[in-house]
Amino acid sequence: MKEITIMLASLMTFLKNSRSKFGCPCNEGADIPRSQNLHSLIYFHSNDCIVIADERGVILSVNPAFERLSGYDSSELVNVLPNKIDTYIKDGEFYKALKNAIALKQSWEGEITYTDKEGKELYYKLLTIQRIIEEDGSSKYIAVLSDMSKMEEANQKIWYETNFDALTDLPNRHMFLHHLEQQLSKIERNNFRRTALMYIDLDDFKEINDMYGHQIGDTLLKKVTTRIISCIRNTDLCFRIGGDEFTVILPDIENLYMVETIAQNILKELSSPFELENSKNVFISASIGIAIAPDDAADSETILKYADQAMYQSKKSGKNTSNFFAQSMQDALIKRFQLIKDMHIACAEEQFVLYYQPIFEIKTGQIHKAEALIRWKHPDGYLINPADFISIAEETGMILEIGEWIVHEAIKTVSQWRRMYNERFQISVNISPVQFHQKNGSMPEWIKVLTSDAFAKDSVVVEITESVMLEDSAIVWERLKLLEDAKIEISLDDFGTGYSSLSYLKNHPYQYLKIDQSFVKQLEINLSDQILCKMIIDIAHQLNMLVIAEGVETQYHRDILQEMKCDYLQGYAISKPLPADEFVKRFFNSEE
Known part of the structure; x- marks a missing residue:
């Protein structure tokens, strides 16, 4: 608006200096001299459209910018009323309101839509119509219009892209x-x-x-x-x-x-x-x-x-x-968020503990293996089962930190037990598929630890599930090969519950195969489970693998699995998972 005010001041000076060419009325269409003063330059070279009219509104002159944008030649405009060339101004009510405003305030400011010679609608902003009173009392009007068509197009584009x-x-x-x-x-x-x-x-x-x-x-x-x-x-x-x-x-x-x-x-x-x-x-x-x-x-x-x-x-x-x-979804989500928050605290405050479930060897009747199972000892005094938090830990990536802690803790425990109680003892640790497929540009910490020379390699067995093998990538093969070269034994866990592809058994270096407890629990009443268990054991033996049956809870389970030539038993019939100190008391410091 400041620029328009300056322009109007210059134009008013220009008009007064050119009064001889704008006698009242102008009916000859005399050209405005292109004098070299600043005011003349503004008039002739401005990108804004400028129209000068007499007190009746008859056009006296237009600048080149108006000619270009309107499509009219100046000879077609001089001595013509604006409403003869603009359908918008033909609106009587608008024209009347415009004249009244100028009579009252000596000026008018607002926006109009202008139609060019070809009938194309152009967007202009009629920034100012200024009335100038001559010394003889007559009036002239200067109108400065800015072409808004490009601005309107830009605004439309911005609006579209925004919405x-x-x-x-x-x-x-x-x-x-x-x-x-x-x-x-x-x-x-x-x-x-x-x-x-x-x-x-x-x-x-x-x-x-x-x-x-x-x-x-x-x-x-x-x-x-x-x-x-x-x-x-x-x-x-x-x-x-x-x-x-x-x-x-x-x-x-x-x-x-x-x-x-x-x-x-x-x-x-x-x-x-x-x-x-x-x-x-x-x-x-x-x-x-x-x-x-x-x-x-x-x-x-x-x-x-x-x-x-x-x-x-x-x-x-x-x-x-x-x-x-359903509201239950929101309740579950709130519970999940609270669990994630509590897990972060649990990692920082070392609330996780390892329990150990013994694995019984049928041939010798001895226990020289155990599986490390994580438990969450909540500050309120109760234990949280891994089934309630491991899947969330995997989804959030927290399993990477938790899994590394499990490996370190299990190695520390088995090294101590071997030194103090049984030099052949082994502990199995579960490695999550998320840990196995970890891609961060470097070797995962758990791989570095297990392949280091800091402990006896035959003291740890890595348990993986079939889901690890679903992504048959170079990373999986590389990490399996690293474990094999380091003489770390591998156990395929939960066999029979996933895809159970025999190609997994043929192509990968497993030493143990674990029959899932869902097959073992129904052995007493389900003939199909008996057939499947016997078949799994026979196939594993043919491939030089040892078999561990999980979920062994009754004497019948022990007897029938022994008849099937199963190698190891794991379950409540042997013992529930125990804290490390209780495991030592029961299986190392007793005559059992």
Whole structure:
């Protein structure tokens, strides 16, 4: 505005200095002399449009900028009223209001839309119309207009980029939150019917990008958008709020069955093959979470959080399904967050302890092996079972720290027991798949410890599950080879519960195979389990592996497994897991 004021002052000086050329009225269209003074330069070279008119509003002169932008030549404009060339100013009410404002304040300021010679609508800002009173009492008017078309285009582009997703043309997260707030306020203010919020996440979309590339992935997202929109009502709104995440706001829902029907239609559409470039058929699925306002929550942050939780429940349920939010989900999440917080404290305050469960050798009737099992000794005095926290430790990555502690503690214990009680004693330690697949640019600490020369290598057995082998990568092979070269024995744990591929047994260096307790517990009443256990034992022996049966709880279990030529027994029939001091008292300092 300061620049316009300076310009007007210069133009007023210019107009007064050029009074001889602007006699009243001007009906000859005399040109303004291009004098070399500053005021003349401003008039002729300004990028803003300048119009000078007499007291009747008849145009006396326009500068070159106005000619360029309007499409008119100055000869077509001089001696013409503005409303003859501008449809906007033909609006009588506007023109009247404009004249009244100038008569009252000697100036006018505002915005107008201007139409050029070809009829194209241009955006201008009529910054100022200034009235100048001559010495003889007559008036002249100077109008300075700034072309806003490019600015308007830039503003439109910024608005679009702020509120819409460039790939799918769907409104984005910013627009989603705005519309969600609006919809929830309508419910509260006008007692509208309920609104449903769907949170849709594509399952394993990263694999599509990794396999086919991001260009194919982008094409797929566009097609996904089309299919989702085809399943919802005209009143529903779809948004893309993340890479492979979409939301749908469904206002004014009659019943939950209608919402579930829409969700199932979306799942069905998305599970059909997508034909992409080069006739590639790509298959995907989605997980959907649904929350209802105001039943579940009435504010946007909470309702979105609940829909997200319901979506993750769908992921846990096997994907390609939908779930409505339930309060139990929130309760479970609160419990999980508290557990994670407590685990960090437990690591810092050394609240974890190792218990040891003996492994009985049938052939000798002796115990010279044990499995190290972690327990969490809570400050309140109770023990937390690993089944309640190990999976969360794996998901959060805390298992790396906990696992290293287990290895160090087990090595310390077995070294002491060998020195004091039994020089042949072995302790088995469980290595999580997360530890085994750890990728941080260097060798994991647990590998360094186990392959060092700080202890007897035959004193520790590494237990791994079949899930370690599912990622048959160079890292897995490298770490197995390191353990084999260091003479560390390896036990395949929980055999029979996973994929149980015989290729695992053939191709990898296991010394022990552990039969999962789910087969052992039913030996008394289930003939199939008896057959399977006998078959596993025979196969293992043929491959020069020893067999350990877990979950041995009765004398019958001991007897029948001994008949099947099983090598080792582990379970409550032998002993429950014990703290280190109790284990020593029972198995090293007694006559048993």
